[in-house]
Amino acid sequence: MSAPAPKIFVSALADTKMILHATKNGFSNPIHGIIIGKKSSSGGDNLLEIVDAIPVCHEVPTKPIVDMALRLCDAHLQTQRSDNDLTIIGWYTSNASTSDDELPNPSACRIASSMSDNGEEGDPNFILVLVTTTGIVAAASKDSEDSTTTSSAAACRVFLKDTKTKTFSQEVDSSLISSENVSKELITNALSKGLPIYDYVDHISSYGCDDDWKDMDWITNDAINCIAK
Numbered sequence: 001m002s003a004p005a006p007k008i009f010v011s012a013l014a015d016t017k018m019i020l021h022a023t024k025n026g027f028s029n030p031i032h033g034i035i036i037g038k039k040s041s042s043g044g045d046n047l048l049e050i051v052d053a054i055p056v057c058h059e060v061p062t063k064p065i066v067d068m069a070l071r072l073c074d075a076h077l078q079t080q081r082s083d084n085d086l087t088i089i090g091w092y093t094s095n096a097s098t099s100d101d102e103l104p105n106p107s108a109c110r111i112a113s114s115m116s117d118n119g120e121e122g123d124p125n126f127i128l129v130l131v132t133t134t135g136i137v138a139a140a141s142k143d144s145e146d147s148t149t150t151s152s153a154a155a156c157r158v159f160l161k162d163t164k165t166k167t168f169s170q171e172v173d174s175s176l177i178s179s180e181n182v183s184k185e186l187i188t189n190a191l192s193k194g195l196p197i198y199d200y201v202d203h204i205s206s207y208g209c210d211d212d213w214k215d216m217d218w219i220t221n222d223a224i225n226c227i228a229k
Contacts, residue, residue: 004045004046005160005170005172005173005176006045006046006047006048006125006172006176007045007046007047007048007176007177007178008047008048008049008050008127008158008172008176008177008178009047009048009049009050009177009178009179010050010156010177010178010179010180011049011050011051011052011179011180012179012180012186012228013051013052013053013224013225013228014035014036014037014050014051014052014053015155015156015179015180016186016187016190016224016227016228017033017052017053017054017055017197017221017224017228018033018053018092018094018129018131018155018156019131019136019155019187020187020190020191020195020197020224021033021053021055021058021094021131021197021199022094022131022136023136023191024058024197025058028096029058029059029060029096030058030059030060030093030094030095030096030105030107030108031055031057031058031092031093031094031131031199032055032056032057032058032061032066032091032092032093032107032108032111033053033054033055033056033057033091033092033093033199034053034054034056034069034070034073034088034090034091034092035050035052035053035088035089035090035091035092035127035129036050036051036052036053036054036073036077036086036087036088036089037049037050037051037052037086037087037089037090038051038084038085038086038087038089039087039089039125046125048089048090048125048127050089050090050127050129051086052086053092054069054073054218054219055197055198055199055200055218055221056069056199056200056201057069057199057200057201058199058201059201060107061107061111065200065201066111068200069200070088070115072200072219073088073219074088076219088115089125089126089127090112090126090127090128090129091108091111091112091115091127091128091129092108092128092129092130092131092156093105093107093108093128093129093130093131094130094131094132095130099133101130101132101133101134101135101157103130103159103169104128104130104159104168108128108130108168109128109167109168112126112127112128112161112168113161113166113167113168116161124160124161124163125160126160126161127158127159127160127172128158128159128160128168129156129157129158129159130156130157130158130159131155131156132155132156132157135155135156135157136155138155157171157172157174158171158172158177159171159172160172186227186228189227190224190227190228195223195224195227196216196221196223197221197223197224198216198217198218198221199218200218202216202218203216203218
């Protein structure tokens with residue numbers, strides 16, 4: 001019998017970064033990234049707070065890319081740990097086809113499965129987030145007058161590993177997901193300003209070519225932080 005699914009909260013910052021990462025690459029390639037958050041419990045319920053998203057790549061990821069991105073991300077979190085208890089709690093992806101919103105792509109499922117198996121018992125609450133075209137359209141249609149918190153995460157669907165099939169096919173019911181309001185104004189503001197969002201592949205692809213790579217802070221993407229926080 002599967003354990004009860006956790007309640008999940010998605011911050012506007014994480015939602016915005018995942019949306020911009022997907023739209024920047026035009027859904028022509030799958031995108032992949034790391035989910036940063038907090039774990040807690042209350043009244044017998046497991047709680048997951050998705051605080052931030054760290055873009056990794058806009059292509060089918062290779063093992064060296066994933067391994068190095070995770071190492072650098074973990075090193076960054078270690079430097080911040082005295083101020084908060086943030087940790088890696090999941091992986092996010094968006095499929096290459098705009099019509100494919102049903103299940104995460106196989107590459108993302110393999111990565112999430114490998115990450116969730118770390119430790120003796122693994123992590124039953126490790127999540128795989130699928131950013132969907134329909135979710136992005138819904139988020140872009142929201143007005144700033146909408147309520148601060150909505151009943152479901154605007155741009156994503158969340159999956160857990162099925163204990164029987166050992167695949168990330170167990171979708172978390174939308175009633176268990178809440179999110180800060182990501183309004184149309186916030187998204188269009190980010191897009192109209194042409195705010196850059198970089199992933200790890202952007203960073204290493206530009207290394208040594210010019211000085212721009214030094215400003216490609218793919219871990220924090222501070223330009224997005226300024227408008228989404």
